[in-house]
Amino acid sequence: MKDVAVVGFAQAPNVRRTHGTTNGVEMLVPVFREVFDRTGLSKQDIGFWCSGSSDYLAGRAFSFVAAVDAIGAFPPIHESHVEMDAAWALYEAWLKIRTGEVDTALVYGFGKSSAGTLRRVLALQLDPYVTAPLWPDSIGIAGLQARLGLEAGLWSEKDMAEVAARSRADAAGNPYAQVREPVEVAELLDAPVVADPLRAHDIAPVTDGAAVVVLASAERARDLVERPAVITGIEHRVDSPALGSRDLTRSPSTEAAARAAGAGEVTVAELHAPFTHQELILREALGLGAGVRINPSGGPLTGNPMFSAGLARIGEAATRILDGTAERVLAHATSGPALQQNLVAVLERD
Amino acid sequence: MSAAGTEAPETPEAPLSAPLEVGFDYTRSVGPVLGEFVNALRERRILGVRGSDGRVHVPPVEYDPGTARALTEFVAVADEGTVLSWSWNAEPLDGQPVTRPFAWALIRLDGADTALLHAVDAGSPSAMRTGMRVRARWADEPVGHIRDLVSFVPADASPEPEPAPPSPPVAERGEGEPVSTVITPITLRIQHSASPEESRYLRALAEGRLLGQRCPVCGKVYIPPRGACPVDGVPTEEEVDLPDTGIVTTFCIVNVPFLGQRIKPPYVAAYVLLDGADIAFLHLVLGCAAEEVRMGLRVRAVWRPREEWSTTLENITHFEPTGEPDAPYESFAHHL
Incomplete structure (x- = not known):
């Protein structure tokens, strides 16, 4: 089985609203160009293309097919799509290279969350018989989860505010981040609750964006970049969709994925936690101690483009290897309500 | 689908955009487990199902989340229970169970071991606390759908309820037949840009x-x-x-x-x-x-x-x- 490495990453600016269409073309054309410039590859060099996006978010059928225009798919290309975060598209692309079917792959995700009401659209990912017909919104569900931990003494409002403050301080150095104003913990705690027990800083912003990651077999990767980020483990696991039957203060699926991926002894971790308390759950599940640098990019609390924020965690973590600032890093992506499904990847210097 | 006319935004060169409402009535067969559940709702009864570990799941699950064994033992539970967690929804959205601000809650009904996610119409967040007792408010004419449970209300208070919404057009059955299909209308409002x-x-x-x-x-x-x-x-x-x-x-x-x-x-x-x-x-x-x-x-x-x-x-x-x-x-x- 071939080893697989990340050789390139690019993203669109994380912004509250773009003027583009919901099929992502306007955001994707420049990021494709950027990643090709960086890797020296062209579209003819890509063996497999895979994307993550959602028609519910786009408000139209087959939006991912319209997005293929951004590729310039002639002669015909080898292409696939997942209706979830593009981190899972990366998993599919990883398999294609792993099995030797292709040597290179380009993975992309996009979403224009501003086109609709995001917290309402996300109700459509819930059980369709007894849950989605109530339209439980994503913020309401996260609030239930946050309160369980608060009242059990597993975390405090201050712990949550500290996650937000650290994220914003780091985002100040990330030109792609959406929320970049540093702020003190005390100031955050003085703010009113907006969805009791959540305050505004506990909730990731609504973001339009797109991201792209290029993968290559480890052999090929050495010709393309100086320090490829080799994926030494990538696994995903899922918890029950029945929200009321699982312990929402833990993430067993993250624990299981991390175990299977051989996580541990990393110096940097990029975590896909759209709510502050979810980062606390993930740190516990992944066994990340105080010495691990969490979300140096600022993370999803400073920009959460739907269907590419998880892929961007892998891209950001890989960038620490590509730029030579880390040797072994972890990336996490989530999908579904209250951390239902989780993917963990470990990347190392070749 | 219906599209309003394109509206010119303030600046002449900004892309044109217009709202679009997309809608579809999702029609789903309920199968043997959820079928029991919705048919009981039609009679204002709530059923759970016993899992491999003896826990009673409400709403019932078709397969045990741990062992994946098919579950068949139904257990009647109460339409009253205890709030395990809640969050306040200050700005209700289209389609949600209550049109004024309300709480989402995980409610463990008496006789159940898992929690049901539903709305508590309590009027104000100060009326909510973990551990509080709540009871179901039923639709005037249950049809065999989760929306037969209009919402929950605090058990120890008699808040002025909102007028009961009309029964949703959400279930189909032949005269005298059990409910075999549930219908859930889904609508989304999208601002599309050219x-x-x-x-x-x-x-x-x-x-x-x-x-x-x-x-x-x-x-x-x-x-x-x-x-x-x-x-x-x-x-x-x-x-x-x-x-x-x-x-x-x-x-x-x-x-x-x-x-x-x-x-x-x-x-x-x-x-x-x-x-x-x-x-x-x-x-x-x-x-x-x-x-x-x-x-x-x-x-x-x-x-x-x-x-x-x-x-x-x-x-x-x-x-x-x-x-x-x-x-x-x-x-x-x-x-x-």
């Missing part, structure tokens, strides 16, 4: 012009212009004014009536390739008998009166034959 290229095209239409754009790589002229040439993946840039004449490349004769049809069949829907364009668009060919339409037929646009023009291709009501000789097949074969 791309910058499409917006220029639509604004030109409002002036009676047909504006295409040329791909800088392959030289093909697209109408409407594209955010990216599908062959080369680059934006189309150079603008090309196209005439309102062209040819029919291919067509079909519509003989079948359908809902919302505006023209009496038979009529012709055709791909029209404007002179100088490299991609055809779909339009109507009228003004001759349907059987006279043919591949290569020369046609010209028939425009609505100028005062009715707006940012839409509907400014052209249809195309009609010009009477010129047909284009030879070889001249358009590569556009088919």
